[in-house]
Amino acid sequence: MRVLGIDCGSQRTGYGVIESDGRDHRMVAAGVIRTNAKTPFEKRLLEIAGRLRELIRVHRPESAAVEGVFHSANAKTALKLAHVRGIALLVVAEAKVELAEYSPLEVKISVVGYGRAEKFQVQTMVTSLLGLAEAIDSEDACDALAVAICHATHQATARRLASPEPV
Amino acid sequence: MRVLGIDCGSQRTGYGVIESDGRDHRMVAAGVIRTNAKTPFEKRLLEIAGRLRELIRVHRPESAAVEGVFHSANAKTALKLAHVRGIALLVVAEAKVELAEYSPLEVKISVVGYGRAEKFQVQTMVTSLLGLAEAIDSEDACDALAVAICHATHQATARRLASPEPV
Numbered sequence: 001m002r003v004l005g006i007d008c009g010s011q012r013t014g015y016g017v018i019e020s021d022g023r024d025h026r027m028v029a030a031g032v033i034r035t036n037a038k039t040p041f042e043k044r045l046l047e048i049a050g051r052l053r054e055l056i057r058v059h060r061p062e063s064a065a066v067e068g069v070f071h072s073a074n075a076k077t078a079l080k081l082a083h084v085r086g087i088a089l090l091v092v093a094e095a096k097v098e099l100a101e102y103s104p105l106e107v108k109i110s111v112v113g114y115g116r117a118e119k120f121q122v123q124t125m126v127t128s129l130l131g132l133a134e135a136i137d138s139e140d141a142c143d144a145l146a147v148a149i150c151h152a153t154h155q156a157t158a159r160r161l162a163s164p165e166p167v
Numbered sequence: 168m169r170v171l172g173i174d175c176g177s178q179r180t181g182y183g184v185i186e187s188d189g190r191d192h193r194m195v196a197a198g199v200i201r202t203n204a205k206t207p208f209e210k211r212l213l214e215i216a217g218r219l220r221e222l223i224r225v226h227r228p229e230s231a232a233v234e235g236v237f238h239s240a241n242a243k244t245a246l247k248l249a250h251v252r253g254i255a256l257l258v259v260a261e262a263k264v265e266l267a268e269y270s271p272l273e274v275k276i277s278v279v280g281y282g283r284a285e286k287f288q289v290q291t292m293v294t295s296l297l298g299l300a301e302a303i304d305s306e307d308a309c310d311a312l313a314v315a316i317c318h319a320t321h322q323a324t325a326r327r328l329a330s331p332e333p334v
Contacts, residue, residue: 083253
């Protein structure tokens with residue numbers, strides 16, 4: 001299956017596309033949508049929507065995975081992020097791509113096997129699970145790949161549980 | 168000038184379209200976009216975007232006015248509202264309609280002349296300013312009309328200041 005992971009942020013939105021059977025994962029694309037903080041916010045939302053639509057058009061994912069939104073220490077940042085997240089959910093729904101949401105805890109448990117994993121542990125595991133020669137530089141792209149891997153793993157487990165192979 | 172006011176909400180989004188020269192205001196349309204709380208959130212965002220796009224297509228406003236987003240007592244509600252607000256800003260930017268934002272204080276001062284006005288005072292003034300025989304029932308539609316009136320008034324003042332009539 002092909003999964004688009006999105007890591008929404010008010011200034012940088014990470015994305016990662018993977019091809020996966022739930023056990024073996026391959027990276028198709030990954031990057032960061034950066035917008036200029038000096039550009040009016042609604043124009044930045046327009047830019048993010050355009051880039052996400054393009055990613056879906058080019059990579060044709062079957063599903064998209066995002067992290068749930070949680071109260072941040074910084075309420076203003078959380079509110080800006082929620083605007084961007086609204087855009088991401090809209091674009092996914094418009095493209096009729098299936099949407100899945102996971103908590104940061106679920107993503108870390110799925111990728112690292114430990115819910116309180118540090119950023120660098122997530123990065124190391126994402127790099128390893130995707131069989132990459134070099135670590136993904138961007139934390140945002142890495143987080144997007146992590147949520148995509150989490151979804152691919154969950155989906156494969158759900159399918160196996162639905163139709164178990166004979167012992 | 169024709170102004171679309173939008174009052175974003177996680178369950179109900181009010182809208183109001185007015186035609187105004189900055190002194191006399193006429194209501195063109197007003198209502199509420201309600202979405203079913205049982206519908207997945209991304210589908211509700213899709214519905215809201217569709218309705219807002221239709222309003223802009225039908226009424227062709229020159230500008231759209233929304234209230235700024237503020238931290239609410241209920242962080243969860245504020246975050247959901249911010250998702251909807253992101254959608255509203257995107258739709259306005261997509262349609263190349265000019266966007267204006269006002270604080271609740273600015274809206275109340277503009278409409279009632281008093282920043283700590285109560286809801287019923289806003290409703291009474293909106294009804295009176297639009298010359299309506301009956302009060303607008305919906306609080307959400309009323310708030311949307313109020314922010315539209317606020318913008319029309321501000322715009323007219325700005326224009327008069329830019330090119331003052333001879334004394």
